[in-house]
Amino acid sequence: MSVELMVWDEPVPITRDQARTAYLAVKRTDPVTGGAVPEVAKELPGKITLYPGHVLVTMDLDTMDEMSAQVFTLAQAHGLVCYDPQRDLVHNVAPLGVYEGMQLHTGDGMIVKDPDLGLVHDVLATLSPQNPFVALVNFGRHFLQVSPGYELEYKEGTLVRTTVAELAEVQRAFHDYATGERSFLSRHEWSA
Structure with missing residues (x-):
């Protein structure tokens, strides 16, 4: 095939x-x-x-x-x-995020260096048993990851987790992260 x-x-x-x-x-x-x-x-x-x-x-x-x-x-x-x-x-x-070298990883095997923001948005809608996670990774610094059920994980030193109710909020959090905004951290209750 x-x-x-x-x-x-x-x-x-x-x-x-x-x-x-x-x-x-x-x-x-x-x-x-x-x-x-x-x-x-x-x-x-x-x-x-x-x-x-x-x-x-x-x-x-x-x-x-x-x-x-x-x-x-x-x-x-x-x-x-x-x-x-x-x-x-x-x-x-374009448009790209603010972190040069940032990588987009998916559970179905896709890896994209410096992904455009539209791709990040669209990939999040593909979460499923066939694509069990999406992550934006800035190696050696921090990452944001989501799995089905919309459990978000963020790591910058300490790994913290939260669950959000809707895909739109996941997409908003990933957009914020990719553009250097950290407002997604204050919008949710996170636990270690």
Whole structure:
């Protein structure tokens, strides 16, 4: 079984719906044969198929996590959008959080360095038995993590926990954390 990612240029951040629509439209067209290969396509791992203005990366399910991380990093380095149709997630170039090198980790194996804030927001809605946690990690400093049932864990020295009632509050806490705000700490009762 194989999985795909699609990479292309967008002048502004796009939504998952826009990315999905673009992906489906491109898949209905014929691949490009011959001609110049875009620089990013030469660097991408996996099997590469070129479409007008788009690069489709196909990889084995067994190598998906490792290769996806490489594709996300290369797309970001080239200022390109990356759409993951398996997870229905779009990786935009911006806006980013304030912590350079921050990593997004998911329980289903996705790791993204310097994730855009829209991706963080959307990933949180994928919490499930198949994706049992989402974490934003600033290695050696602090992290914020959530699991189904919306149990938040925050560590900066001491690990503290709280449970929130709604996904919207989880998304708000992660946004605050990623942007350097600490108001999520005062909005909740935390216990060690």
